[in-house]
Amino acid sequence: MAEEKAARFPDPHEFQVPSELEGWEEMYPSHYLFSKERGEWESKQFWYLDKIHAPEPMPPLDLIFQEAWQISLSQYTTRVFCIPPAQGIAQRMVGPYMYICAIAPPPEEVIGEKAQRFEKRVFYVFEHYDELWDKWLTKFKALGNEMEAVEVPKELPKFVPEDQVLPAPTGYYVSYDILESFNNLVNQIFKGWQYHFEMLNLTYLAYLMFGDVCRKLFPGIKESAIGKMVAGAYVSMFRPEEELCKLSRLATSLSSVANILKGEGMADQKIAELEKSEDGKKWLAAFDKAKDPWFYVSCGSGWFHYEGSWINSLDIPYSYIKSYVERLENGETIERSLDEVNKERDETVAKYRELIQSDEDRDAFNNAYNTVRTIYRYAEDHLFWVEHWFHTIWFAKIREFGSLLADNGMINEVDDIFMFNRYEIPELLTEIATGWALGVDIPVRGDYYKAKVDKRKKILKAASEWNPSPALGVPPEEVAEPFTIMLWGVTTDKVKEWLKGMGEVRPEDVSELKGFASSAGIVEGPAKVLKRLKDIVDLKEGEIMVCPTTNPSWAPVFTKIKAAITDIGGLTSHAAIVCREYGLPAVTGTGVATSIIKTGDILKVDGDTGVVTIVKRAN
Amino acid sequence: MEPPTKPIPNPLKLEREMDYTLDFEELNKNSLQMVGGKNASLGEMIGAGIHVPPGFAVTTDSYLRFITETGIKGAIFQALSGLSVDDVEALNNASAEVQNLINNVPMSDNVRVAIEEGYAQLCTKCVVETVPVAVRSSATAEDLPTASFAGQQDTYLWVEGIENVIDSVQRCWASLFTPRAISYRIKNDFSHEKVLISVGVQKMVNSRTAGVMFTINPTDGDLSKVVIEGSWGLGETVVSGSVNPDKFVVDKVLLEISDKTISTKHIQCVYDPDRGEVVNADVEPDMQSKCCMGDYEIKELVKIGKEIEKHYGRAMDIEWAIDKDFSFPESVFIVQARPETVWSQRKKESVIGKKSGYQLLMEQAMKRIKIQG
Numbered sequence: 001m002a003e004e005k006a007a008r009f010p011d012p013h014e015f016q017v018p019s020e021l022e023g024w025e026e027m028y029p030s031h032y033l034f035s036k037e038r039g040e041w042e043s044k045q046f047w048y049l050d051k052i053h054a055p056e057p058m059p060p061l062d063l064i065f066q067e068a069w070q071i072s073l074s075q076y077t078t079r080v081f082c083i084p085p086a087q088g089i090a091q092r093m094v095g096p097y098m099y100i101c102a103i104a105p106p107p108e109e110v111i112g113e114k115a116q117r118f119e120k121r122v123f124y125v126f127e128h129y130d131e132l133w134d135k136w137l138t139k140f141k142a143l144g145n146e147m148e149a150v151e152v153p154k155e156l157p158k159f160v161p162e163d164q165v166l167p168a169p170t171g172y173y174v175s176y177d178i179l180e181s182f183n184n185l186v187n188q189i190f191k192g193w194q195y196h197f198e199m200l201n202l203t204y205l206a207y208l209m210f211g212d213v214c215r216k217l218f219p220g221i222k223e224s225a226i227g228k229m230v231a232g233a234y235v236s237m238f239r240p241e242e243e244l245c246k247l248s249r250l251a252t253s254l255s256s257v258a259n260i261l262k263g264e265g266m267a268d269q270k271i272a273e274l275e276k277s278e279d280g281k282k283w284l285a286a287f288d289k290a291k292d293p294w295f296y297v298s299c300g301s302g303w304f305h306y307e308g309s310w311i312n313s314l315d316i317p318y319s320y321i322k323s324y325v326e327r328l329e330n331g332e333t334i335e336r337s338l339d340e341v342n343k344e345r346d347e348t349v350a351k352y353r354e355l356i357q358s359d360e361d362r363d364a365f366n367n368a369y370n371t372v373r374t375i376y377r378y379a380e381d382h383l384f385w386v387e388h389w390f391h392t393i394w395f396a397k398i399r400e401f402g403s404l405l406a407d408n409g410m411i412n413e414v415d416d417i418f419m420f421n422r423y424e425i426p427e428l429l430t431e432i433a434t435g436w437a438l439g440v441d442i443p444v445r446g447d448y449y450k451a452k453v454d455k456r457k458k459i460l461k462a463a464s465e466w467n468p469s470p471a472l473g474v475p476p477e478e479v480a481e482p483f484t485i486m487l488w489g490v491t492t493d494k495v496k497e498w499l500k501g502m503g504e505v506r507p508e509d510v511s512e513l514k515g516f517a518s519s520a521g522i523v524e525g526p527a528k529v530l531k532r533l534k535d536i537v538d539l540k541e542g543e544i545m546v547c548p549t550t551n552p553s554w555a556p557v558f559t560k561i562k563a564a565i566t567d568i569g570g571l572t573s574h575a576a577i578v579c580r581e582y583g584l585p586a587v588t589g590t591g592v593a594t595s596i597i598k599t600g601d602i603l604k605v606d607g608d609t610g611v612v613t614i615v616k617r618a619n
Numbered sequence: 620m621e622p623p624t625k626p627i628p629n630p631l632k633l634e635r636e637m638d639y640t641l642d643f644e645e646l647n648k649n650s651l652q653m654v655g656g657k658n659a660s661l662g663e664m665i666g667a668g669i670h671v672p673p674g675f676a677v678t679t680d681s682y683l684r685f686i687t688e689t690g691i692k693g694a695i696f697q698a699l700s701g702l703s704v705d706d707v708e709a710l711n712n713a714s715a716e717v718q719n720l721i722n723n724v725p726m727s728d729n730v731r732v733a734i735e736e737g738y739a740q741l742c743t744k745c746v747v748e749t750v751p752v753a754v755r756s757s758a759t760a761e762d763l764p765t766a767s768f769a770g771q772q773d774t775y776l777w778v779e780g781i782e783n784v785i786d787s788v789q790r791c792w793a794s795l796f797t798p799r800a801i802s803y804r805i806k807n808d809f810s811h812e813k814v815l816i817s818v819g820v821q822k823m824v825n826s827r828t829a830g831v832m833f834t835i836n837p838t839d840g841d842l843s844k845v846v847i848e849g850s851w852g853l854g855e856t857v858v859s860g861s862v863n864p865d866k867f868v869v870d871k872v873l874l875e876i877s878d879k880t881i882s883t884k885h886i887q888c889v890y891d892p893d894r895g896e897v898v899n900a901d902v903e904p905d906m907q908s909k910c911c912m913g914d915y916e917i918k919e920l921v922k923i924g925k926e927i928e929k930h931y932g933r934a935m936d937i938e939w940a941i942d943k944d945f946s947f948p949e950s951v952f953i954v955q956a957r958p959e960t961v962w963s964q965r966k967k968e969s970v971i972g973k974k975s976g977y978q979l980l981m982e983q984a985m986k987r988i989k990i991q992g
Binding site for chain 1 (some may be wrong): 836839840841842843844868870871872873875876877878879938968969970971973974975976977979980981982983984985986987988989
């Protein structure tokens with residue numbers, strides 16, 4: 001009977017978190033908690049750990065992106081484009097980890113109603129994709145600029161400035177401004193995330209459709225082959241790196257600039273040095289021109305405040321430029337040949353097409369391919385604009401608030417603001433606004449909030465040592481939600497794999513991981529776990545990189561490594577694409593690689609099958 | 620009993636009246652009637668630039684001359700007349716009688732001279748005094764609709780010296796009259812006298828590793844895959860299924876090896892110089908679980924497989940061998956190729972149907988993935 005018990009996931013209401021996490025509930029909004037009131041419904045659903053969006057314990061304010069996508073992703077499926085049998089994805093927190101659930105299909109009559117709307121609305125999008133994309137980008141840039149323009153008061157002045165009183169009083173002052181500005185930022189994030197899914201659900205649907213057609217024609221075709229046929233080369237996510245290449249080339253034409261950039265100093269020293277010469281100024285002007293938007297790129301996934309962005313960690317782009325300049329001077333080519341990438345993709349498609357035997361099938365393949373290609377760019381382009389550019393602006397603005405709160409004794413450090421959720425921050429802001437209004441020498445409850453920050457940091461730290469259950473509740477009979485299938489790969493096999501992992505597996509007992517077979521090839525070598533981009537200084541030639549995810553800010557890493565393994569990311573993720581280009585094996589989206597694998601472990605990476613084997617554990 | 624009818628003359632044959640043997644290099648797919656499917660296919664591949672071990676075909680004419688000139692023809696067809704598939708004993712007796720006749724009568728002079736000459740030339744070409752050869756029957760396949768049936772005929776490996784070659788040729792001819800072949804023809808109403816056979820005499824590959832290759836995945840009909848099975852020694856262990864071979868599945872487009880199964884290969888088919896024949900020997904313990912070929916060899920085979928497939932315009936079933944006496948890529952030989960018959964016959968109809976992108980998208984949107992708990 002013990003076995004039978006192990007083959008079920010725990011009921012979400014009975015699931016216990018370790019005692020060190022006590023008090024975690026207060027970090028998150030109440031609708032994120034499993035609750036008695038919704039207990040009957042919650043117990044019937046299947047909840048699985050969202051390793052893609054919440055691979056690490058969730059800082060309270062960073063939950064805002066999750067809150068926003070829960071609404072937006074779901075509404076496009078259920079109410080906007082009406083994907084007939086699919087419903088939304090619900091989220092819950094258990095400790096600082098997020099579980100999600102693809103809700104079961106609606107009643108048949110609703111499916112029928114949705115089908116009619118789907119045809120009308122969805123086909124229109126495909127027919128007008130290019131113009132819709134132009135409109136999307138225009139309005140998205142406008143939104144980001146609006147956020148950038150939000151003024152966060154630098155301080156609470158002793159007296160309001162004269163010009164706000166005379167000749168005509170503005171009527172509202174800094175005590176109101178700080179509340180309004182914060183509300184505006186929150187609203188903009190929610191709006192930006194509404195835009196985020198404008199075409200994404202359809203993009204994923206089209207991808208799944210093409211994948212299905214390919215598998216019907218070629219039963220053994222690999223996901224990596226499908227990804228290769230669909231992926232584009234000229235996508236926004238690659239622009240930051242291209243801009244770096246251009247700046248590096250410019251530097252080599254200005255020898256004094258190249259020499260400064262090749263130096264060992266920090267970015268700010270180099271900038272000060274460059275300021276002194278005409279050539280240096282010319283180069284800095286070019287850098288400034290490129291930086292917005294292209295260096296508003298997260299050093300991670302863009303989902304967490306602590307990842308940082310090129311623009312506020314200039315040492316990162318400067319270190320890349322240093323190595324690019326050196327490589328250029330050695331006569332190497334640093335640019336990816338995008339035309340080449342495109343050509344290779346077209347050839348791949350043509351070769352598969354040639355293998356198809358019947359004319360009807362060839363037509364269907366062409367139709368499916370053209371359909372997915374019409375829209376697939378969206379999956380690749382939106383990412384830069386939302387998760388990178390837009391989030392970078394958000395984090396910077398929030399830090400201005402953090403600074404204000406720290407200056408007014410509410411928190412110790414700027415980043416402590418991320419330890420409060422979006423509903424709590426107005427409370428802190430209201431208190432300082434009130435204190436300021438009340439007059440001089442008004443005490444605040446700073447110690448109360450500082451204690452909260454300390455406690456929450458401890459909870460998050462304790463949580464990072466804990467491996468929560470991969471799933472909770474009852475496995476579903478069927479899944480129709482496109483993201484669930486494509487991003488999380490929820491299938492019978494996956495559920496079985498999770499069930500297998502239920503018997504309290506310790507990380508050190510795991511010897512094999514599965515992920516997407518993103519780039520072919522098999523190699524063996526020592527692992528280097530890089531939790532943060534800043535750890536790359538430790539990376540040695542020929543190591544196998546194990547990291548949460550990569551993006552173009554990691555690009556120069558790929559010339560050093562033997563293979564890549566990521567926690568997050570599918571077949572068209574950055575790591576997958578770059579590894580295919582460099583001919584390095586890659587297994588992406590393993591979910592757990594960075595928590596299971598330790599630096600120094602000897603790994604075998606099989607990019608053909610998506611299996612990573614830990615051959616020998618480091619001592 | 621009707622006298623045996625002569626095969627329909629073809630232009631090549633008219634030009635060269637006395638073609639008892641033909642070098643593989645002279646053959647192509649149009650030579651099928653004279654040299655049978657296997658030999659014609661080898662010639663066709665040589666013409667297409669595929670690396671095939673040299674050899675020559677003993678033509679169907681030789682067989683006809685042989686049974687005529689030795690005077691055994693009448694006795695053969697006499698023995699075969701009036702047989703019934705139900706009378707197994709009579710069938711077996713007739714088969715034994717006919718095979719005995721063919722095996723034991725001395726080779727007719729004209730044919731002997733031709734084979735001697737062919738073998739001598741092959742030895743000269745290979746710079747070996749008595750080159751070891753594989754002697755294989757090559758059916759004209761007029762009465763044999765499936766390739767698998769053709770495989771019933773005999774193969775003699777590592778045959779050395781002219782007397783042994785001639786003996787093996789006669790045995791191959793005799794294989795036309797196994798009980799199974801006789802009963803098959805009776806069942807399908809084919810005349811025993813119209814059936815012809817040719818024999819191929821081909822330089823042995825001194826193979827380190829050998830096996831088969833399909834330019835389609837035989838398990839699921841996937842046209843985008845090449846499936847290779849290989850094992851140590853001569854390919855016979857793989858062809859006969861007497862070892863679990865190593866198996867590789869390679870994508871034709873990306874040239875990625877998507878599946879690699881390394882099996883424990885206990886035995887290998889090798890030439891035993893003491894016994895002067897090919898034997899199944901034990902594989903050294905440390906070699907049993909070792910992959911029998913390198914990725915570079917797999918990729919070379921895939922390249923060749925794709926060329927052969929392209930040349931024939933259809934999925935192929937290929938036998939190959941890697942010679943230990945040559946350096947790569949000259950070491951990789953193709954020893955046989957025939958059309959794949961199982962999937963090729965049924966794969967013509969559309970699997971998706973006539974559908975627009977929107978129809979496909981709508982279907983996808985309606986899809987639900989079943990989860991079995």
